[in-house]
Structures are given as C-alpha cells and as structure tokens.
Amino acid sequence: MINIGLSQNDWVFKGKKSNINIYYKKTADVYDLKLTTSVRSSDEGFIKLLSEVEMFPNWIYKVKSSRLIKKISETEGIYYILLDFPWPLNDRDMVMHYHLEVDKKHEIIYSRSYAEHDIVPEVKDVIRITNAKLEWKIFKQQNEYVYFEYTNHSDPGGKIPDWLVNLVLDKGPIETIKKMKTYLEKPEYFLEKKRFFDEIELVLVINF
Helix, strand or coil, X not given: CCCCCCCCCCCEEEEEECCEEEEEEEEXXXXXXXXXEEEXXXXXXXXXXXXXXXHHHHHCCCEEEEEEEEEEECCEEEEEEEECCCCCCCEEEEEEEEEEEEECCCCEEEEEEEECCCCCCCCCCEEECCEEEEEEEEECCECXXXXXXXXXXXXXXXXCCHHHHHHHHCHHHHHHHHHHHHHHCCHHHHCCCCCCCCCXXXXXXXXX
C-alpha cells in the first residue's frame, strides 16, 4: 500500500452543510480538509465516475479542463487538471498520479492521488501545484447507500488572499460533493455492477 501521508488523527469538526460533515486540520502552512457523507449509489459506480477524467469539469469545482495523460493499468494512471482562479490571480494546474486499492477484509476501496510536477511541461502564466495529496475512501454499498470520506492536502502556491483560502476550504469542496452526488445517483452509476470486491485480479488487494 502506498502511504501518501494523510494522517487520521487530530481532525477538528467544523460543522455540517448539505448533510456533509466538514473537518479541518492544520499542517505546516496549509489546512487539510476532510469531508464525510453518504450517497444513494454503488461503490462500483463511484469508481466509474472517478475514472472518467474528462468528466471532471462537470462536477469538480472550478476545474476548467482535465485529461488522462497515461493509463498505466486498470488501477493506476496519471491525469492533468487546470483550475480556474479568479482574476487577478493566475490559474493553477496539477499533474496527479492515482492508485486504486482495495481492502477486502474491511470492504473499503481507496483512490489515492499525489502530485507529479515533472511529467507535463509547465504552462505559461499558470502556477503548477506541486504539493497535493488526495484520498477517496469508499465503503462497500449497504442498503443502496455508499458512505465515503474525502481528504485533501494541497498547497496552491503563490500568495493567496484569505477570502480565497476560505472559498477553497469551504464552498469549493462542498459544491464538488453536492454535484458529484447528482451524478452518482443516476442509473448509469447507481446500477454499475463491476465487482471490485470480487474481481481481485483487477486490483491491488490489501489484507490488514
């Protein structure tokens, strides 16, 4: 299992919005964010949506464009996203290396991503985010609902005003999860039947 350094300790509960629990944790000069909630969908549909990189602008807040750079395997790849930052700030972009892993014992799927900055050339007037770690922790469907946790550690780089930091920590992630839920509840995701917990040859299996 790849450890990308998202500790489960010291989270501070900050509130609940739209049935989404919000937690923060201060690490160095940035805040880590954790969101927890559930959605009426399937764990397989959840993974299907996360794998559709070109769809990211439809549901991830302020993503202008996204593309798959390299598919390494069924459970690993590299993608690029461009983030729309308000004027007069420069837009940001990220090159992310993702891994899909399954804990069969506890029936949890992990989707973990971390920044890779030297794979794609930097773009003029766009600031490359080189410190970012993301994790989706997806529990097996129970009674038609999937419980999941989203954790984000990222440093946007450059000088960011406080109002934008608050936007990134508050509105952005909440809007992302809300829009994500509208997709996951659609039949093409809710009824997805690719069995990640059964087809172990497709995934890296973790037995704790």
